[in-house]
Amino acid sequence: MNKISLLSQLTIILVRPKYPGNIGAAARIAWNMGIENLIVVSDQLPEREPMAQMATHKAAHLIDNLRLCTTLPEALAPFSIIIGTTARRGRQRIIERSPREIVETILPQLENNRTALVFGPEDSGLTNEDLKHCQLLSAIPTADFSSLNLAQAVAIHCYEIYYGIVHSQKDMLPAPRLASSFELESMYSCLEKSLTQIDFMGEKSHTYWMNNIRQFLAQTKLSSKDTNIIRKICRKFLLNSKTKNINHNGAP
Amino acid sequence: MNKISLLSQLTIILVRPKYPGNIGAAARIAWNMGIENLIVVSDQLPEREPMAQMATHKAAHLIDNLRLCTTLPEALAPFSIIIGTTARRGRQRIIERSPREIVETILPQLENNRTALVFGPEDSGLTNEDLKHCQLLSAIPTADFSSLNLAQAVAIHCYEIYYGIVHSQKDMLPAPRLASSFELESMYSCLEKSLTQIDFMGEKSHTYWMNNIRQFLAQTKLSSKDTNIIRKICRKFLLNSKTKNINHNGAP
Numbered sequence: 001m002n003k004i005s006l007l008s009q010l011t012i013i014l015v016r017p018k019y020p021g022n023i024g025a026a027a028r029i030a031w032n033m034g035i036e037n038l039i040v041v042s043d044q045l046p047e048r049e050p051m052a053q054m055a056t057h058k059a060a061h062l063i064d065n066l067r068l069c070t071t072l073p074e075a076l077a078p079f080s081i082i083i084g085t086t087a088r089r090g091r092q093r094i095i096e097r098s099p100r101e102i103v104e105t106i107l108p109q110l111e112n113n114r115t116a117l118v119f120g121p122e123d124s125g126l127t128n129e130d131l132k133h134c135q136l137l138s139a140i141p142t143a144d145f146s147s148l149n150l151a152q153a154v155a156i157h158c159y160e161i162y163y164g165i166v167h168s169q170k171d172m173l174p175a176p177r178l179a180s181s182f183e184l185e186s187m188y189s190c191l192e193k194s195l196t197q198i199d200f201m202g203e204k205s206h207t208y209w210m211n212n213i214r215q216f217l218a219q220t221k222l223s224s225k226d227t228n229i230i231r232k233i234c235r236k237f238l239l240n241s242k243t244k245n246i247n248h249n250g251a252p
Numbered sequence: 253m254n255k256i257s258l259l260s261q262l263t264i265i266l267v268r269p270k271y272p273g274n275i276g277a278a279a280r281i282a283w284n285m286g287i288e289n290l291i292v293v294s295d296q297l298p299e300r301e302p303m304a305q306m307a308t309h310k311a312a313h314l315i316d317n318l319r320l321c322t323t324l325p326e327a328l329a330p331f332s333i334i335i336g337t338t339a340r341r342g343r344q345r346i347i348e349r350s351p352r353e354i355v356e357t358i359l360p361q362l363e364n365n366r367t368a369l370v371f372g373p374e375d376s377g378l379t380n381e382d383l384k385h386c387q388l389l390s391a392i393p394t395a396d397f398s399s400l401n402l403a404q405a406v407a408i409h410c411y412e413i414y415y416g417i418v419h420s421q422k423d424m425l426p427a428p429r430l431a432s433s434f435e436l437e438s439m440y441s442c443l444e445k446s447l448t449q450i451d452f453m454g455e456k457s458h459t460y461w462m463n464n465i466r467q468f469l470a471q472t473k474l475s476s477k478d479t480n481i482i483r484k485i486c487r488k489f490l491l492n493s494k495t496k497n498i499n500h501n502g503a504p
Contacts, residue, residue, distance in 0.1 A: 034395030143286030152281050152407035159408045
């Protein structure tokens, strides 16, 4: 795979954007930087005209080929690398890195992994629930911890990706394919059931524990095979605990 | 001077912008990246409301303190380092560099030199006449030699400057103060008169020769003192040639 074709692995995902003009501006900069895939997470597709106007005729095909998803997990299912963008500095989060550091991290993984770059709504950014699905967190460094205009945040990320790919070493060794978001979510779901079954998590702290487990596992670059193994272990575990429970209750 | 205060040396100049919203978006990203000075070159100040709306209340003071100049030379007069931004790849130009290379070049000079970053109108960019005043030319690398949305081009440049300054070496040796645009323009004017006087330039190729001389001298980092010396030489030269001409013509 040549350097420039690595860009086809990337998709820009805009979650619940408020202004159609920003979708158009995102399409234009994505096209400027060689990225052709755009997904909008929303209940309905915004009006075409204000999007197309900001996209200009050169990036109009990105607007016409725009994929609409009603939920973020649906949009993310096929991706193995998911980068959330944020301006906020909250607790219980993955470590925030600059877009440049993120690009350095993902470059060797791009050849074998479809990658999503996720942006939240203009006013509030991605929610904690949205960020749960992201393995990497990108925050643009600013003078005053201030939040950027959405279209400009997309611009800076697309620029860093394009620049990073063009200036990357030719003999970079590609990293193997990682598990997709769909596979990871199935695994987390199994894990949660198992941990509930053994009463590891109190009723109130489910989110706390699951977020910690997600953050821990996000660092380990799980393959598709790894998620299968974990799921199998969980299933066996569930089966075994049920048997034990039945025995405890004395039921047949 | 500490690193962050270097940002006060920078000014964003928007030449004949068409959409007030883009001025607001430029103000917001400038503020995000610690740059507080904004100049608009135009016949009249655009309506405040659409500018302020895009600037958001956090960067509204940049809109209120916006300087309006009717010509680019008037706007540029106090600056010693002038960076023109362009998407086009023309002939007879200074070498285009990426914003990152530009930032590396200007970093040691920032402490002693006021620096202008100049952006052209949305549809056509800076003219050759505008670019004549620029010593450095910045072109954002794109996948298809395509032109960027103005507000996004401003964003990428402000981001590169902020990032470059924050990550610069602490013990960087500052370069000396260079001549201001006002001093340089006086010098070029003297030079042109002298070269005309000695018939160095044919009538048609004035622009050609002067652009070449500008490009050559732009690389030499002239100080205020240097421009004074060159001006003095030119004046002496003019005085001497006139005497000669008078002698040639045989007039008293």
